[in-house]
Amino acid sequence: MAIEFTLNGKPQSLDVDPQMPLLWAIRDIAGLTGTKYGCGKALCGSCTVHVDGNPVRSCAFPVSAVAGMAVTTIEGLSADGNHPVQRAWRELNVPQCGYCQSGQIMTAVALLQRNPNPSDEEIATAMSGNICRCGTYTRIRKAIHRAAGGES
Amino acid sequence: MSGLKKLNRREFLQKTGVASGGLVFAMTLGTPRGAAGAGASSVAPNVYVNLRDDDVVEIYCHRSEMGQGIRTSLPQVIADELEADWDRIELLQALGDPKYGDQNTDGSTSIRKHFDLLRTAGASAREMLVAAAALEWGVPASELVARNHAVHHEASGRSAAFGDLVATAAELEVPEKVTFKDPADYRYIGKSMDLVDGVAMTTGTAMYGTDTALPGMLYASIERCPVYGGKVRSLDDAAALKVAGVRQVVKLPDGTSPPAYNPLGGVAVLANNSWSAEQGRKALAIDWDTGLNAEYDSERYRQQLVDTSHKDGQTVLNRGDVQAAFEKAGRVIEADYYAPHLSHAPMEPPAASAMMHDDGSVEIWAATQDPQSVQGTVATVLGIDKSQVKVNVTLLGGGFGRKSKADFSAEAAWLAKQTGKPVKVSWSREDDIRHGYYHSVSAQYLKAALDDKGNTTAWLHRSVFPSIGSTFSAEATGPGNFELSLGMLDNPYAIPNMRLESGDAKAHVRIGWLRSVCNIYHAFAVCGFADELAHEAGADPRDYLLRLAGSSRKVVPADDGAEYSNYGQSLDVHPIDTERYKAVVEKVSAMAGWGRELPDGHGLGIAVHRSFLSTVGAVAEVRVDGDGKLHVEELWLAIDAGLVVNPDRVVAQMEGAGIFGMSLALHGEITAKDGVIEQGNYDTYPVIRMSEAPKAINVHIMEVDAPPGGVGEPGVPPVAPAIVNAYFAATGKRVRELPLKKAGAV
Numbered sequence: 001m002a003i004e005f006t007l008n009g010k011p012q013s014l015d016v017d018p019q020m021p022l023l024w025a026i027r028d029i030a031g032l033t034g035t036k037y038g039c040g041k042a043l044c045g046s047c048t049v050h051v052d053g054n055p056v057r058s059c060a061f062p063v064s065a066v067a068g069m070a071v072t073t074i075e076g077l078s079a080d081g082n083h084p085v086q087r088a089w090r091e092l093n094v095p096q097c098g099y100c101q102s103g104q105i106m107t108a109v110a111l112l113q114r115n116p117n118p119s120d121e122e123i124a125t126a127m128s129g130n131i132c133r134c135g136t137y138t139r140i141r142k143a144i145h146r147a148a149g150g151e152s
Numbered sequence: 153m154s155g156l157k158k159l160n161r162r163e164f165l166q167k168t169g170v171a172s173g174g175l176v177f178a179m180t181l182g183t184p185r186g187a188a189g190a191g192a193s194s195v196a197p198n199v200y201v202n203l204r205d206d207d208v209v210e211i212y213c214h215r216s217e218m219g220q221g222i223r224t225s226l227p228q229v230i231a232d233e234l235e236a237d238w239d240r241i242e243l244l245q246a247l248g249d250p251k252y253g254d255q256n257t258d259g260s261t262s263i264r265k266h267f268d269l270l271r272t273a274g275a276s277a278r279e280m281l282v283a284a285a286a287l288e289w290g291v292p293a294s295e296l297v298a299r300n301h302a303v304h305h306e307a308s309g310r311s312a313a314f315g316d317l318v319a320t321a322a323e324l325e326v327p328e329k330v331t332f333k334d335p336a337d338y339r340y341i342g343k344s345m346d347l348v349d350g351v352a353m354t355t356g357t358a359m360y361g362t363d364t365a366l367p368g369m370l371y372a373s374i375e376r377c378p379v380y381g382g383k384v385r386s387l388d389d390a391a392a393l394k395v396a397g398v399r400q401v402v403k404l405p406d407g408t409s410p411p412a413y414n415p416l417g418g419v420a421v422l423a424n425n426s427w428s429a430e431q432g433r434k435a436l437a438i439d440w441d442t443g444l445n446a447e448y449d450s451e452r453y454r455q456q457l458v459d460t461s462h463k464d465g466q467t468v469l470n471r472g473d474v475q476a477a478f479e480k481a482g483r484v485i486e487a488d489y490y491a492p493h494l495s496h497a498p499m500e501p502p503a504a505s506a507m508m509h510d511d512g513s514v515e516i517w518a519a520t521q522d523p524q525s526v527q528g529t530v531a532t533v534l535g536i537d538k539s540q541v542k543v544n545v546t547l548l549g550g551g552f553g554r555k556s557k558a559d560f561s562a563e564a565a566w567l568a569k570q571t572g573k574p575v576k577v578s579w580s581r582e583d584d585i586r587h588g589y590y591h592s593v594s595a596q597y598l599k600a601a602l603d604d605k606g607n608t609t610a611w612l613h614r615s616v617f618p619s620i621g622s623t624f625s626a627e628a629t630g631p632g633n634f635e636l637s638l639g640m641l642d643n644p645y646a647i648p649n650m651r652l653e654s655g656d657a658k659a660h661v662r663i664g665w666l667r668s669v670c671n672i673y674h675a676f677a678v679c680g681f682a683d684e685l686a687h688e689a690g691a692d693p694r695d696y697l698l699r700l701a702g703s704s705r706k707v708v709p710a711d712d713g714a715e716y717s718n719y720g721q722s723l724d725v726h727p728i729d730t731e732r733y734k735a736v737v738e739k740v741s742a743m744a745g746w747g748r749e750l751p752d753g754h755g756l757g758i759a760v761h762r763s764f765l766s767t768v769g770a771v772a773e774v775r776v777d778g779d780g781k782l783h784v785e786e787l788w789l790a791i792d793a794g795l796v797v798n799p800d801r802v803v804a805q806m807e808g809a810g811i812f813g814m815s816l817a818l819h820g821e822i823t824a825k826d827g828v829i830e831q832g833n834y835d836t837y838p839v840i841r842m843s844e845a846p847k848a849i850n851v852h853i854m855e856v857d858a859p860p861g862g863v864g865e866p867g868v869p870p871v872a873p874a875i876v877n878a879y880f881a882a883t884g885k886r887v888r889e890l891p892l893k894k895a896g897a898v
Contacts, residue, residue, distance in 0.1 A: 017396060020427040028371065028425040033363035034356020036549070037426075038499050039581045043834040046499055074356035081355040090350040093800055096808055097219030098353030099360055099499040099549025120847070128843040131834060133499050133550050134219045135811025136804075137845035 248523025500549020646702025813871020
């Protein structure tokens with residue numbers, strides 16, 4: 001039976017194994033590849049998307065669990081790529097290889113939605129589920145502060 | 153037309169791709185006069201540049217982007233010499249092709265080895281445009297100047313956009329020699345240009361190896377033998393084939409010995425999507441012949457390495473007489489240093505796709521650091537010619553040396569041929585960590601003599617590890633000179649008696665390059681032991697480094713009998729310069745406020761190491777809590793890399809090296825039991841997360857008038873010893889084994 005949900009504002013109807021992780025439904029079936037695989041066990045955060053506004057590790061989240069809900073991926077975060085967090089990321093040239101940055105940005109946006117002006121400690125707590133092997137953490141922290149300033 | 157020599161087509165072909173003299177420059181044909189020349193809409197003065205008549209300059213990046221920023225830095229160099237406007241450049245990723253010269257994005261070579269080549273590529277295009285304007289206007293080229301995407305004639309006030317000169321330039325031959333710009337006129341070199349891929353990387357449109365989608369593509373997941381070198385004894389795929397979405401199960405050819413870049417073998421499950429492939433793979437029943445390495449136990453092996461390091465080895469550098477110095481020394485200090493195997497664990501595990509074409513050729517899309525090696529390996533595996541292998545280079549979600557190996561591309565190619573369909577091979581995280589080309593485990597033995605003034609009078613250093621060479625040759629049973637040249641043979645210390653030795657070790661896993669390679673354990677041992685000697689001498693560790701470095705001079709390892717490779721460069725151009733080393737010691741210690749009062753439980757540690765022709769100094773400030781756990785509060789890094797192209801990317805590489813160095817210092821450890829790697833994901837192979845990151849990583853780029861050195865790797869080696877030395881300063885406990893978690897410090 002097809003699973004129906006909203007993906008970046010558009011209705012989706014996917015006829016897939018209900019146990020298929022949302023990550024693979026998004027990447028392989030819906031064809032949006034901005035959301036990344038990194039570990040498959042909710043350890044690294046590369047696959048982070050928003051489900052009804054909450055950050056979710058899509059690699060360990062069955063697609064059936066999003067039935068009737070709204071899923072937002074990096075591609076749907078803003079119409080023109082100019083969400084304040086995306087802008088801050090570019091202004092500080094945060095990415096190195098860039099692979100984990102979709103997940104980093106989605107986690108950061110969710111953090112700022114519930115805490116518009118987080119401290120370093122609050123940023124570390126929210127972001128520590130997202131690994132960056134290139135080691136861009138100090139810039140991510142600065143970019144979140146910058147985006148917070150820009151949003152207030 | 154001065155400065156331009158017209159060649160006929162035959163002469164030109166003779167020159168194509170031939171490196172001669174100092175101009176190592178693989179040129180393609182400029183469109184010859186009278187052929188496609190007249191009225192052409194574009195002209196390619198060389199393989200790196202294509203000038204279009206719509207005023208766009210196409211630049212081909214022949215190096216792989218894996219986070220070092222080369223897709224930004226490389227066009228900076230070409231565009232600068234070309235006088236191109238940054239906003240009228242189109243950056244294209246080059247295919248794998250020997251016509252580009254060296255494409256192996258490894259050894260921190262992209263700028264240090266190619267700076268002159270890239271400048272030449274830009275300058276030759278500029279000179280063709282100038283020559284075209286000279287021809288059109290009937291004035292000497294010497295009266296013309298190229299500036300900001302146009303050629304100007306100051307005397308007449310005329311100017312022409314680059315695009316408007318293309319048709320004429322297309323009829324000219326490329327200049328044989330070029331004149332570089334005055335560095336004072338650089339407009340992009342030395343500037344922190346924003347990332348070319350910044351928008352793509354923040355909007356999810358950047359394409360990595362795992363993002364390729366081909367029509368009718370099958371997704372492959374491969375089960376490999378848990379023990380390196382093992383083979384499939386029997387296979388039952390009935391259950392796997394019943395999994396919804398699974399299309400086919402294919403046994404791969406067994407791996408080779410030595411492994412080289414060939415696939416490891418195993419069984420591939422091919423399905424309509426990644427999830428089905430993974431589920432099908434779990435349903436495979438395979439009986440493995442685990443082979444000779446099933447007895448590999450890294451704890452037992454460790455003892456073998458340590459035992460070897462306590463015996464006389466092969467002398468690879470000798471100065472004075474260490475034995476005599478030890479015999480008459482007031483104090484002799486000995487230490488065993490040990491560092492384990494490491495896994496690269498890039499965020500994107502190895503991934504490649506392949507599609508066969510009707511003519512028997514194959515096309516690959518791969519996250520590869522070395523597309524020409526993919527061509528070669530795939531050609532061998534498929535039994536076709538290299539020219540029949542087209543390799544598209546995607547962005548790499550991290551590389552760190554893992555993706556210089558072609559094995560995963562060859563898996564995709566072989567499966568595409570077997571199935572007759574496009575195939576994407578994506579490794580899982582567990583595949584990546586359990587079946588890697590591991591950074592080598594190593595035992596390092598050090599022994600030094602101190603005189604009554606605290607001077608180090610003798611230094612014996614033995615390095616024992618299985619060689620990367622073992623991956624390519626069964627004969628490589630011990631360290632190669634190319635490996636000892638990575639941070640051992642270039643010891644800069646002014647110690648009158650020094651002997652460096654190597655000891656053999658047989659490999660039981662695939663060994664490969666990992667970011668900064670042998671410099672990791674060599675710097676750990678050398679910089680850690682130097683700190684020990686400082687404390688033994690009752691000296692400040694930073695001051696003692698200056699003492700060890702001695703007088704300002706250029707160290708020549710060959711003077712002491714060493715075959716030192718200096719990263720493939722001349723020591724005249726890239727010397728081991730103790731004056732520059734000492735300047736880094738002084739700068740980085742000043743940045744960190746060396747000698748300042750520290751809170752209880754805090755300690756500062758310093759380490760300085762030259763690698764890849766650059767010298768990096770690191771100071772770490774650690775805090776050790778009552779529970780004995782260590783926290784890296786702050787890092788300071790100073791790098792002397794000579795000329796730098798993009799300072800912000802150099803800073804980024806140092807920040808990243810700080811975190812990468814912390815990961816291996818605190819957590820990194822790959823172990824084996826019964827031949828099986830015991831780690832599998834980021835829970836058992838942890839890397840640094842933001843919660844552990846320092847509050848700041850402060851970076852300074854030394855201003856040095858010297859040719860460019862490496863940047864991607866040299867930041868890594870001094871980080872671990874700086875942390876270990878800081879831990880000693882804070883606690884009085886000396887750690888000689890990585891990672892620090894083994895000492896209960898994490």
